[in-house]
Amino acid sequence: MIQPRAGVAFSLAAAGDLRNDRAARAQFSAELGIPTAWATVRQVHGSHVVEASGAGDLGEADALFTLRPMLPVAVFTADCAGVVLGADNGVGIAHAGWRGAVGGVVSRLIAAMTDAGAVPRWAAIGPFISPCCFEVGPDVAGLFGDHVATTSWGTVSVDLGRSLQGQLEGLEAWQSGLCTFHDGSSFSHRRDATPARMAAVAWLPA
């Protein structure tokens, strides 16, 4: 796992499929000292945000936040990015692939948290398919403006990390630097068509 600071953790493939494997999720939670019951959403590559007041499935959305201490909020990824936003009195998390980035899911999460009185002070972005490997067609590249890049094999890609950083209104985000596609420690849907997912989980410490 990667734990860049208190209240946020990103799992790697070695932790198992934390979306579907309850025993793996319990083990991961125990290692972190957090409850096994997480607040989650049914991710649809959109930009809807919900507030969590308890654990469980909160319906279709791609971002969630909570003001409740020790209520873990989580998203599940295998190439998309998990983006964590921390406030003094709350924590939020977003699932962002290229559709989420274009749809402004991180901007919407910042707005929702700010409206709820929890202004984000820090950000952390977990492993995602990086510009070295995130080959896209001209249709997707055209949506990314200045954040078009080149793969390690010379074709057009997009830089999801820079695009998401651009939504952070000046907050400097910690980034893992791991590319899910070419780093063997991660699940990658594009590489393997795997149904397994890593977790990005965040919580407001007690």
Ligand SMILES: [Zn+2]
């Ligand atoms: Zn790569």
